[in-house]
Structures are given as structure tokens and as C-alpha cells.
Amino acid sequence: MKKTLATTVPAALIALGLASVASAEIKIGASVSATGPAAFLGDPEAKTLEMLVEEINAKGGINGEKIELVLYDDGGDPNKARTFATRLIENDEVQAIIGGSTTGTSMSILSVAEDAEIPFISLAGAIDIVQPVKPYTFKTPHTDRMACQKIFEDMQKRGIETIGMISGTDGFGASMQAQCKDVAGEYGIKIAADETYDPKDADMTAQLTKIRNTEGVQAVLNPGFGQGPAIVTRNYRQLGIELPLYQSHGVASDGFIELAGKDAVEGVRLPGTALLVADLLAEDDPQKPVVMAYKTAYEERHNEPVSTFGGYAHDGFALLVDALTRAGSAEPEAIRDALEATSALVGTTGVYTMSAEDHLGLDLSAFRMLEVKGGTWSLVE
Amino acid sequence: MSELLQFLFSGLTVGAVYALVALGFTIIYNASDVVNFAQGEFVMLGGMITWFAYQAGLPLPLAALVAILATAALGVTLNKLAIEPARGAPVVSLIIITIGASVFIQGAAQQVFDKQIHSFPAFSGDTPLRVLEATIQPQSLWVIGGALVVFVGLWLFFTRTLIGRAVLATSNNRLAAQLVGINTNFVMTLSFALSAGIGALAGVLATPITLTAYNVGIGFALKGFAGAMLGGMGNPKGALVGGFLIGLIEALTAGYLSSTYKEAVAFVVILLVLFFMPQGLFGSKSTERV
């Protein structure tokens, strides 16, 4: 018995090490949720990173050095994410990490990265990731709070003061729900009804009926991603509710229009990134070339529409490439300093300018208010 | 009043889906004493295969038929390769085997199909039907009707047909069933085909409402399992009532109490029922299996 175990364990340990083959000059690690409940986020992120690394290596790398990407799939499990972060740093010896599709996985990775002093670019929404500022942690997506602000700004313009909310109980929906409730007062908006649904629910008419019957509700806001918002939108039309419906950036994709149905989704507004309306951008829009290049390459290669989330990974990688180029070195410390000095870097999500106090570097202008008109996205105003 | 009616419509729609899944559990349990946790994957496959066949250009009814037949075939394969060889294994092992099958099918589905969410058109359009002030989707009627038809069909099958009784006999005493000349292998094959087919049918009917993706199966399986246990495992009447009850409890809780804890209420009800009726609502003492 002893013999069996004694020989199995080292054998298994050797098998573990096989995955890492050191060859390239610059090693970048990534842990995203390519499968599991957050595959929605992680799948396009993984595909984007693989594509971009290939692209840049074909062009000869950065400062003449090729990039090697070590990519792990944490399945959305923060415990696994921590293990992979440890593996990336201690075993694969990467110089920087991109990833953390969800807030939970990002928080797990960042504590490992901070301890080891390795730069980490998170792809998750929560503001807690970069506030308070941590020396080695950066992030690319706008925060959920910014999405709420953008929506409330638009509501204000339309004279809406009382709203109902229906939120998914998944991480994305719950986080945005909390942020919106937090920030609503600043825009003079009252949340009169606050309902939730499980992401797996098949019918939300009960919650929507309750919201409809709440006195004074002038609009409805639905933070969430996956199939939930599509079902909410359909049920909304089924019940014949005429009030304006706002969705979140969680469903900013062409797939959402298709799922919810062209008729049901007409008039829905949401804060989205330039990526979604690439064709509509003005010719002199600074984001246009970046957005078009990414969109064309991704859609050609994967035969599926780009998503906002893939765009986060695109921007994370762009930030890193920019920092590596400027730093002229692949030392983690140098990368970190260069990241913090990022200035006017144009990404798909917005234009990034980082500082010692701001490790996100986006403002509200990164969001564009979009509306579905005639079965396709259009810019409001 | 119209509010209550709307909540009831919502509960019936969702409950019908749960009931269909629960009915699928019933058949396999009756034939083999196995609770098949991969039942939810049959639902997923029903939706996904239909979508892909439809996308490939087949007319919807034909695509649905293809999905149901393919899933039934998979059910038979599952029985032959995983359930039959494990005959007589303890309940824990059987739970792990069928959950393993569920994980496996999910893993395969994301390779064969994709990780996107899909839907196909509702059978009778999207124009909601108005009843008083409440509305219901025509597709909901398809799902509710489907659950009722499958229930009546199963009930007739188990009580009126020779082969249905053979299934019950096999479940009660396999050896005795063999001795009186029942081909128990055929009974098992039939049960898995039927159960998988019904699961796929549930997926076909529900997808225009619930949408589908490679990972929706386990959610259906848990709710269907809960419904079947609430009603009393093995009894089609129990599955039907249990499934609808859970749907209604969820909708009414969401409407009148708290949408956040609607599932919690459903599970509390299950715990309470089991506390007073350890065999579920319609389970009889005589079917107790140790």
C-alpha cells in the first residue's frame, strides 16, 4: 500500500509540470472562466487573447521578443482561480497576468498577484477590485456603478423619477443591483420596486406584474446577463407593459436582439461600448479603427459576433502590450510602472488614462447609450 | 384578481416544464430503481439538437422529431453502457454515475454544439392570449398540454398495457419478472428510450420559452427531481402534481412574498412534506425500497 502511494504521488507531480514549457522571452499568464456559469464572459475572452497573441507574434512580437500565453480555465470558481494564479506565478513564472472574468475570481487572483508583486489586469466589473488602489492590480471594464450612472443620466433627460428594478441573482446582476441602488439618489431617482430572479428561471411575469402594479413606476431597469434579460424582455411585451425598458451592458450584443426577438426588443436601451455600434461610429471617432480591426478579425476567425466581454480582454492585452513596449523590459516592476503611466490608450471599451490614483482610467464617456431601432442597435442622440 | 391569475399562469408554465422532467424521472425509476440525474441533459439535448437541425435547414417539426429520436437513442446507450453494468450498486454510486453522465453529456455538448444561448420560434406565434386582465403565451399552452398528454399516456401505459405492467413488475422483482417470461432487458431499453424521449420533448416544447444552452440541464434535473420526490418517486401522478406544485409555489412566492427567496420556499415546502410524509405526497408505503 505504501509503495503504491509513494510511486503515484511523484508521478502525478511530474505530470503536473509537463504543461509548462519555457521558451519565449515574455510570458503572459491568463486565468479566465471559459467554461461554467460565467462562460459567457470567459469564452470570448479566451478566444480574444489567443487570437491577439498569435497576431502580435506574427508581426514579430514586442520589441523583437515573442510572447507566450499560458491560459487556464478556472470555470468561474474562485478557489480554482487562486490555484491557477499561484501556478502562473510560481510554476510558469509569468511576468504579468490577465484574467479574472468574474469579481470573485478577480479578487482571488489579485491577492496572489499582489503578494508576489506581479501586475494583474482584471476583466471583472466590481469597483472593489481597484478601489482602494492596489499597486499591482488594474482593470479594463467600466464599473457597474458607471453603467448605473449612464442609465440614470439618460432617465433624467427623459424626466423619469421613479423606476422598478428586476435583477438577476448571479454575480453580475446582484452587483449592479447594489450599485444602482447606491447611486440612484444622486440622480434624484427613486427605486419603488426591487425584484430579482434566478438566472435559470423560465418565466418572470410574476415579478414584472408586481412591478407594473407598483404605484408611479415610469421605467424598468434589468441588470443581468445570459438568458434572463431575454426572457424578461419577452415577458415585458407579453404583459403589454409600455414603460421604457433599460437593460445593462451585460447583454450588449447582437445575440440579445436575436434571443429576445426583434419585436419584443424594440425600444430597449442600454449602455454599451463602441464595439457594438462599430459601423455607426463617426469616421473621425478615435475608437473607430481599433474597434473595426478587432471586430473584423474576431468575427472572421470565430464566426460569431464580438461581445463586450471579449473587448475587455482585447483592451487588457492592448494595455499590456503598450506597457511592455514603453517599459522596454519584461520585469514585473517595470511593467507595473508603465501600466500606471498609460496615457490616452484607445481600446474597444474606451480611452484609458491611468494614474497612481486611478487603475481603471475610464470615465463615463466610455459608455454610449444605445437603443434598439428596427431590430438593430443605434446610438441615442 | 387579474394579478393572481397572472401569477397562476406563470406558475403553470414553469410547473409544466418541471412536471415533464419529473415524469421522465418516474419511468426510469420504475424500471430500475435508479434516479437518473442526467435527465436534465435529455431536456437540454432536446432543445439543442432541435436548434441545430432547424438551423441546418430542417423544418421545425422534423428537427424536433430528429432531436427526440436521437436523445432516445442516447438514453438507451446510457443504459447499456453505464446503468446496466452498475446493476445492484448502492444508491450513492448510482447518484455519482448518473451525475457523471450528466457532466459528460454537458462536456460533450459544448464541444459538439457551442456555448451560446439559443432559441427557436414558438409553435403558434408570439401573440399573447388575454384572459381577463392576465396574459399567457401560446407556447405555455403547448408545454402545459404536453405535460398533461404525457401524464395520461404514462398512466394508461403503466395501468392498461401489458408492457407497462411488465415495467412495474420488473421494478418490483426483477428475478420474478424474468421467471414469468418478461424480457427485462427489453423493458429497460424501452424505459430509457421513453424517458429520454420525454425529456427531449420537454426541451423541444420549453425552449421557445426558457431558451437553451449546453449548461441548462442540471437546473432542470434538480427541479424535476425535487418535483418527483415531492409527489412521491415512481408515481406519474406524483410527478405531475409535484412539478406543478413547485412551479406554483415559486410564482406565488415571487408575486406575494419575495422573488429572492421563492426557491427557498419551494425547498422548505419539500422538507416539510417529507417530514410528515417520508414517501412524498403520493408515494405508498408498499413501494418502500431498502
Next chain:
Amino acid sequence: MPRLSAKSATLLVLAALVVVSPLFFPSGYYYRVGALIFVNGLAVTGIVILTGYAGQISLGHAGFAGIGGYACALAPVHLGLPPALAAVLGVLISGALAYLVGRPILRLKGYYLAVATLGFGILVSMVLNNERQLTGGPDGIIVPDLGLRGLLKDWGLNISNGEFWYFFCGIALLIGAWIALNLRQSPTGRALRALHGSEIAAQTVGIDVARLKLQAFVISAVYASVAGSLLALQNKFITPDVAGFMHSIEMVTMAVLGGAGSVLGAILGAGVLTLLPQVLTVFAEFEQLVLGLVMMLMMIFLREGLLPSLLRKLRGRDE
């Protein structure tokens, strides 16, 4: 060679594993994986007592791990308890809850017990998910540092975070295994196994079946709670996933796959299932496929579990 008792042999093998394995570790990452195996092994040892000894099923034990984990996150902040005491509080809550819930639930059998425990687990994870004000919701919450490593540093013992948790969890596992093995040989343990064989037979020889089942349930809940606390303290962060249905399934699978009847077997199962996703990263796309296949094949072909089947093979060859 003098014949060792099964108990001493098991403990010796475990202790040797904990001490010797680091000699083969090429990087700090292996300490992390080792620590995870030990934590899972501890939780699974609890399942051995419940399922292996007493023959009861639980599909909700992750709920207790969740309680243990969140106790470590919340008690230091809200009650001012040091993290170590918070873990003890977690144990008390888990034990008390298991006692209360176990009474009615354990009257159920087979699949009915499965669905009741499943319901319990789902309720716990639902509370953790939804009480955002308190628990941080699905995004999770930060767990304060245990502080023991800093203390060791003051005493002149400076080890890395990974090493610390590796040995800390290793020692916890050894203690857990020692208790479980002692329990097995005690009168209670023998009565439990009689219960596993046949409940009715056990009853007729005068064993208080209900009380015994409850004891096993409470003890196994305590194991899960401690494992949850260790995981939370080690990760310094916790999300409701720890209480999720799949985590419950994972625990049961680890135990049964390795061999639920023996502590060492179950720990082996924990090792295999913890290592599997790490080895499979090369084909991450197929991870689920392989995991599902492993679960099915092992249960079909090695019905008593990995270790007992291995032992039988070895013994067969010796003779």
C-alpha cells in the same frame, strides 16, 4: 516486520506523505495543490463517517463548509473574534444546525434523504447568495488573515505562505484522520457499521439507530465546517460557491471514488479529483468530458472505490 494495526499504518502513511512529498516539489505552486488536497481530504473524512461507516447519503454537506467558511469571514468583523475562534464558532453553528436538521431528515431513506439534504444545502447557499449586506452576495467577501504565520515569524520560523498552509492543513488532516480512525474502533463505530449493514438488524440488537445516525451526521458536519474554514482562511476570500450543489457532489464523489469505507481511500479520492483538473489544463476544453467519464468508469468498474480495489489486486498478486 512487526504487523502494524490498520490505524497506525494509515496514520503513518499519511504523515509520511505530508512530510516527504515536499522533497519532490519543484515550485511553490505544489504546496498550494497539496494544501487543497489536505483540505478536501478532511471534508471527505467526514463523509467517510457519514456514508462509509453509517451508510447515510448527503448531497448538502457543502452547506456546512459554507457555514465554516463564512464564520471566518464574518465573525472577526462583526463579533471581533480572532479568526481561529471564528472557525470554532463555525463548528458550533454547523454542529447545532446538523443536530436540528438531522433529527427529522435522517428518518428518510435513500433518494428521499438525498433530496432533503440537497434542499438543506441549497437553502444555505441561497442565504449566502442573497444576504448581500452581510455576506457580500455572489461576488464573495474578504476573509481576515489567520495571523499564525506572522506569529511563527516572530518566533523565528519564517516560511512562505504556501508552505505554511501546506503543513497547517496537513496537520489538520492528520488530526481529523486520527479521530475518524479511533471512532471506527470505538463501540459507536462498530454500532455505526452494524447500522450500515442492516438498520433493522441493528435495531433488534438494541442499537439506538436514530441517535447514532444523528451523531454521524453531526460529526461529519463538523468536518465539513472545519474544511470550509481552512479553505476560507487560506484563500483569504470566499464566495457562495463553497456551499454550492456541485461542491457537495464533489465531496461525495471524492469519498466514494477513493473508497468510502476507509479513511485512506477517501483521502486518495480527494487527491485524485483535486489533481485531475490541474493535470487536465492541457486539454481544458475536455475537462468536463474527462471528469464525467472518470466518475462513471470508476463507479462501474471499481465499485468499492479506488483504494480497496487496488489493495485487492495487490493482495491477489501476493498470494
